[in-house]
Amino acid sequence: MSHSKLASIFNKDEKRVDWHDKALWFVRHKRDKSVHNVKGWEELRNLGHGIKAHMLSNLDNYLIQFEENAKKNGVEVHWAANDEEHNKLIVDILKENNAKKIVKSKSMLTEECHLNPFLEANDIEVIDTDLGERIVQLAKERPSHIVLPAIHKNRHEVDELFQEHLGTKPCDGDPQYLTGEARKHLREKFISADAAITGVNFAIAETGGFVVCTNEGNADMGAHLAPVHIACMGVEKIIPKQEHLGVFLRLLARSATGQPITTYSSHFKKPRKGTKMHIIIVDNGRSEQLSRPDFRASLHCIRCGACMNTCPIYRRSGGHSYDATIPGPIGSILSPGKDLKKYSTLPFASTLCGSCSDVCPVKIDIHSQLYKWRQIITKETPQPFIKKQSMKAMGKIFANPSQFEIVGKIARWSLRNLPKAVINSKPNAWGKARDLPLGPKQSFDEWFKERENEKKS
Amino acid sequence: MKVGLFIPCYINQLYPQVGIATIELLEKLNVDVGYPSGQTCCGQPMANSGFEYESNGACSNFVENFKDFDYIVTPSGSCAYHVKKHYDIIPQTEEVIKVRNNVYELCDFILNILKIKDLGASFPYKIGVHKSCHGLRGLRLGSCSEVVGKQYSYIEELLQEVKGVELMPLSRTDECCGFGGTFAVTEEAISVKMGKDKIQDHLDSGVEVITATDTSCLMHLEGLINRNKQPLKVLHIAEILNSNL
Amino acid sequence: MGSRNQILEKIKSNKPELLDLPNIDISLFEENLDLIKEFTKKVEVVGGNIVTANSNEDIIHQIEKIFPDSKVKFSNLENTQSFNTINLATLHKPHDLENLDLLVLESKLAVAENGSIWVSDNEIPVRVLPFIVQHLVLVLSAKDIVPYMHQAYDKLSNLDSDFGVFIAGPSKTADIEQSLVIGAHGALSLTIFLKE
Structure with a gap:
């Protein structure tokens, strides 16, 4: 289904839309309060952009350097060209270690690769340990936001879900109680896990180490207890040097939630004694995106979610309306690179207001890329006949002043003289909730000519 | 010239x-x-x-x-x-x-x-400024709430010199109105919802007239205002700067 | 090996021409922070408590007042062995730390701009300690506070560790309707003793 269809379904419950909009606007507001107090914020964004752009221009060498250093640190490094290979690698590692119970912290990459269903099909229990992700996992849904996975659910829905799955008492949606119960439930899972899977926020070529950021501490609880730690990263997570973390850790949490830094910024380098650490480096379409000059900057993304929180369309359509692993503005420029036809409506789910580009901590020109994807989509995917023909006709009219004059006259006459019921009838989506302007008798053109004539006489 | x-x-x-x-x-x-x-x-x-x-x-x-x-x-x-x-x-x-x-x-x-600020206009109303996105974030006709730096707004600078104008503050200073060209029809539900929310922000602030640098945004807002019979008028900034009421 | 070479080849042929790596000019960010004041403010922002102290004895004394009910305790401060109720040397697996009530660690680095404190394998005898414990106490000298993350990484370039973490406040979540709840999976509280 198209974004607009899914969004209009979401909009049937206006109260929920209002709530969703306000909850996310509040996060955007916290981001503003936080970043407006950082001296040199815009320069910091420039640095974030510059470091990422440089990284992409030398990515193969940095990956080789990272691999070499990670191996020296005693970490096993694996490479996956696509989701299938990624999933298979993980299952192989798990089977080798006889691991049956897995705890996983947030990783949009494993979401992208649909790892969970694959593990389950292989009789491996996988528990998402980020509270929001656990909520959507129990609800058999997918995250609707990359930082706030369960933002589409209200507290009463979580209450019911926990009663059903965790056997909690009814609590009128008390977040304190529900979080406490989740803590108990997940502690058991951490203690008994055979392996932990985490994502990677930043991988440092210079040291072979990687950084994982969480507020809940779930990545650490998993990785430091289980005998096997598997960290999954997209190729673009590389940064050249450790000192660059100084830039990105300043940008990330402030952009995401307005916090000055996440509670835990964990720097992994070597496995702890007697345990194993694996890193899986995944391409899955990223090298393809790298080949597109207009769109490669989308690979700068550090997954802060700020573009979602600021996007007036995202806030009012909900993440699931995008029907993609990564929703919102950044998802709408990443997804068409994977499947142009499937995601062809996403670049149109925007007014091109530009707010996403201005909040982006690594200065991805998101709204310009949306515009550019539109140009490609209309050429390379089937377009409705009427849309195509009307655009062609408009192009002709606007190229020809005398035609423009005639068409304008007819349009104004129709607006003045046709009954409202006709003007606002079904094919006119404008008129469903909005009036059209009254057609004036005289266009500006005609007024101007008349004035010129009067001047002459 | x-x-x-x-x-x-x-x-x-x-x-x-x-x-x-x-x-x-x-x-x-x-x-x-x-x-x-x-x-x-x-x-x-x-x-x-x-x-x-x-x-x-x-x-x-x-x-x-x-x-x-x-x-x-x-x-x-x-x-x-x-x-x-x-x-x-x-x-x-x-x-x-x-x-x-x-x-x-x-x-x-x-x-x-032209480097002119005071245009000798007068317009005794409570004004809400809608900062149209392409002018704001495209041409930088004013500071954007996302960007850290000096606060400014060309349209407000000119309005401040208009006699009788009272500029009313909004809770969301520069959120998009939802027009977006063909977006207004292809994403009808979201477009309308954005417009309604925008209008409510102006109403909550006691605005009598919404103005902007772009008539397209105003056409969208006016369509909603008229359909819902709300006590608001829209005028392009040129109409206010050219007034002598 | 998997698809290593194939991926690297593809990246090599698809990447743009080499772009310069920008230098980080720290002077762009400097604003002469009062380090203790800023650090204290940010610790509060991230949900931690901050207490001043003179000596390790003083710290232990104050801790016993703040956490009178804690039973299972461990400290790595000098001369505080009598405080400890567990012996890490006899620990079989980290999972046995599940009932740890209180952990006291010394840190050598903190960051004013975000209230975070660095602890690493050099200070943590068992990695999971600061996460699995119920109440975490970190001890810090005022002289070890740096203004920004940039200076923190400057210092870290000389402090090699196999694992390290910046901790800012107790563990928290806002995943249920955006309401902040302190105490997700990690420590329920963070108390910082600042030695001037």
Whole structure:
């Protein structure tokens, strides 16, 4: 289904839309309060952009350097060209270690690769340990936001879900109680896990180490207890040097939630004694995106979610309306690179207001890329006949002043003289909730000519 | 200084009063204004819909009409932005480059080229400013709430000099109204919801008149206001700056 | 090996021409922070408590007042062995730390701009300690506070560790309707003793 269809379904419950909009606007507001107090914020964004752009221009060498250093640190490094290979690698590692119970912290990459269903099909229990992700996992849904996975659910829905799955008492949606119960439930899972899977926020070529950021501490609880730690990263997570973390850790949490830094910024380098650490480096379409000059900057993304929180369309359509692993503005420029036809409506789910580009901590020109994807989509995917023909006709009219004059006259006459019921009838989506302007008798053109004539006489 | 006036297609046809206010205002300020009669549209409706290639004729026609002027002024931030940002689809001749460099939104032109602030206007109403996105984040006609730096707003600077104007604060200073060209019909539900929320923000602040640098946003808001019979008026900034009430 | 070479080849042929790596000019960010004041403010922002102290004895004394009910305790401060109720040397697996009530660690680095404190394998005998414990106490000298993350990484370039973490406040979540709840999976509280 198209974004607009899914969004209009979401909009049937206006109260929920209002709530969703306000909850996310509040996060955007916290981001503003936080970043407006950082001296040199815009320069910091420039640095974030510059470091990422440089990284992409030398990515193969940095990956080789990272691999070499990670191996020296005693970490096993694996490479996956696509989701299938990624999933298979993980299952192989798990089977080798006889691991049956897995705890996983947030990783949009494993979401992208649909790892969970694959593990389950292989009789491996996988528990998402980020509270929001656990909520959507129990609800058999997918995250609707990359930082706030369960933002589409209200507290009463979580209450019911926990009663059903965790056997909690009814609590009128008390977040304190529900979080406490989740803590108990997940502690058991951490203690008994055979392996932990985490994502990677930043991988440092210079040291072979990687950084994982969480507020809940779930990545650490998993990785430091289980005998096997598997960290999954997209190729673009590389940064050249450790000192660059100084830039990105300043940008990330402030952009995401307005916090000055996440509670835990964990720097992994070597496995702890007697345990194993694996890193899986995944391409899955990223090298393809790298080949597109207009769109490669989308690979700068550090997954802060700020573009979602600021996007007036995202806030009012909900993440699931995008029907993609990564929703919102950044998802709408990443997804068409994977499947142009499937995601062809996403670049149109925007007014091109530009707010996403201005909040982006690594200065991805998101709204310009949306515009550019539109140009490609209309050429390379089937377009409705009427849309195509009307655009062609408009192009002709606007190229020809005398035609423009005639068409304008007819349009104004129709607006003045046709009954409202006709003007606002079904094919006119404008008129469903909005009036059209009254057609004036005289266009500006005609007024101007008349004035010129009067001047002459 | 020869100034060419560009009146966007929908203003020409549907809101001629905005064009009239613009030309009267410029003439009041002793600007030598020319209005080339062969002008049509900047090409944006096709381009934003993904049919940039169908807009070549419109772009060329625009350049043909305005190539001989020192400045091109238009009561639309969105059209000015489109010419500046997206006229890279036609060959970059000297004329095209000149036109792209010299196209200005009206407030920007008055404040930064003519360097006039007080236009002698008076308009005793409570005004809510809608900061149209392409003018704001495209042309930077004001500071954007996302960006850290000096606070400014061309439209508000001019309004502050208008006698009787009371500028009303909004809770979301520069959120999009939801017009977005064909977005308004292809994403009808979201577009309408955004417009309704925008209007509510103005109503909550006690605004009597919403103004903007772009009539397209105002047309969308006015459509909702009229349908829902809300106690608000919309006027383009040129109409306010040209008033003497 | 998997698809290693194939991926690297593809990246090599698809990447743009080499772009310069920008230098980080720290002077762009400097604003002469009062380090203790800023650090204290940010610790509060991230949900931690901050207490001043003179000596390790003083710290232990104050801790016993703040956490009178804690039973299972461990400290790595000098001369505080009598405080400890567990012996890490006899620990079989980290999972046995599940009932740890209180952990006291010394840190050598903190960051004013975000209230975070660095602890690493050099200070943590068992990695999971600061996460699995119920109440975490970190001890810090005022002289070890740096203004920004940039200076923190400057210092870290000389402090090699196999694992390290910046901790800012107690663990928290806002995943249920955006309401902040302190105490997700990690420590329920963070208390910082600042030695002037």
